[in-house]
Amino acid sequence: MNTRRLPSLSALRAFEAAARHESAKQAAQELSVTATAISHQIRGLEEALGVSLFIRRPRQLELTPQGRELQQVLETAFDSIGHVVERLKTTPARQAITLSTTPAVAVRWLLSWVCMLRDSHPDIDLRFHASHEAVALDGVTADLAIRYGDGRWPGLVAEKLFDNVFIPACSPHLQLHDVADLPIHPLIHFRPQAATSVSPLDWAGWQKLAQVPGLDVSAGLMFSDETHAISAAIGGQGVALMSRQLIEDELSQGRLVQPFGPELPGKPFYLVYPESRRKDPTILAIREWVMNVPGGICDLSAESDPMPTPGPSVMSR
Structure with missing residues (x-):
């Protein structure tokens, strides 16, 4: 040297x-x-x-x-x-913050709207932690999260983002219209591998309500990643039971269709962050961005009951 x-x-x-x-x-x-x-x-x-x-x-x-x-x-x-x-x-100091959420929520809902955050808060570096597991919001692994569940997490503020409805969905190329024809098509399953994650509704739960004769809910394609299950359905590989909120674009564009019911109400998605950080400016900036991303509770479809954006609520310990 x-x-x-x-x-x-x-x-x-x-x-x-x-x-x-x-x-x-x-x-x-x-x-x-x-x-x-x-x-x-x-x-x-x-x-x-x-x-x-x-x-x-x-x-x-x-x-x-x-x-x-x-x-x-x-x-x-x-x-x-x-x-x-x-x-x-x-030059303002840059703030890095980590948002933990499922891969499907990150890819299919949030990523297209990161530009909104950059425009309003160019000094914030957003990092995604994609996992089906509920991680500690300790400021190390993650700072805040989007979670699927009942909204009761001790020590966390939980604000509802959107309700969740699960529907059968498939490619229009399958030409599936009658529920009686479902048993001749492969079922596409999504089951997260994380032991601590909350599993969404599955075909077994749907069959309890639908009672379709001859339907084997244990057979078919199994995916641990929801985005892969959606891709398989788009590709005509079978029929998936999916959160309608996460496939809204494919339904509106006709790449996926809902051939029949019934529809199953699932647990909502919530934005959660530590109660101790409810006044943290960076947390509040991410909260404002998430709450205004199209498709959330501020942008529900006309078929849904109108619901105001909720304020912060302290969960019981």
């Missing part, structure tokens, strides 16, 4: 100021030292370099050619340092 062999930086600074003002007295005033101290620094610099930097005239310092060369380099260097220092002083 090359080691820079530089003269005293204080001597260089004293010289640059004296060269700019052509006066040791004015340089001393700028640097809040005595003129004698400036002269001492310059003489020490000349001795270190082995050249004369000034021609000393009464009441004026005139740069030698060597002094002019050094002064030009130092002026550029000090200007650059000053600009960087000012930029660093005025």
